[in-house]
Amino acid sequence: MAEEDxxxxxxxxxxxxxxxIPKGRHSHVHRIVVNTDFLDHHHEVIIETGPPIPVGNGKHVHFVKGMTTINDDHEHDLEFATLIDRPLV
Structure with a gap:
């Protein structure tokens, strides 16, 4: 949430x-570049994920923490996990 009232x-x-994007000998990250939805303004999300987190069955997710670009005199903090890689395969 941002702003007040x-x-x-x-x-x-x-x-x-x-x-x-390879990181070290046995790990990797991903880059995310996307715009938020538009509410009279929008923000860009330009961020790199953390390393993979195994969730079983050979699949993994990535944790992401950061913030959006500043627009309309504010920014938003982000904290989320990506969805499972190829959930139906």
Whole structure:
């Protein structure tokens, strides 16, 4: 949530991560570049995920923490996990 009183709001976004970006010998991250939805303004999310977190069955997710760009004199903190890689495969 950002701002106060009648201006208090949040934004949503959805997207697809970049291809694998190798980190170290056995790990990787992804880059996320997306715009939030528009509520009289929008924000850009330009961020790198954390390393993979195994969730079983050979699949993994990534934790992400950071913030949006500043727009309309504020920014939003972000904290989320990506969805499971190829959930139907």
């Amino acid at each position: 009648d201006d208090r709001h949040n934004h949503r976004f959805a997207g697809v991560t970049s291809e694998v």
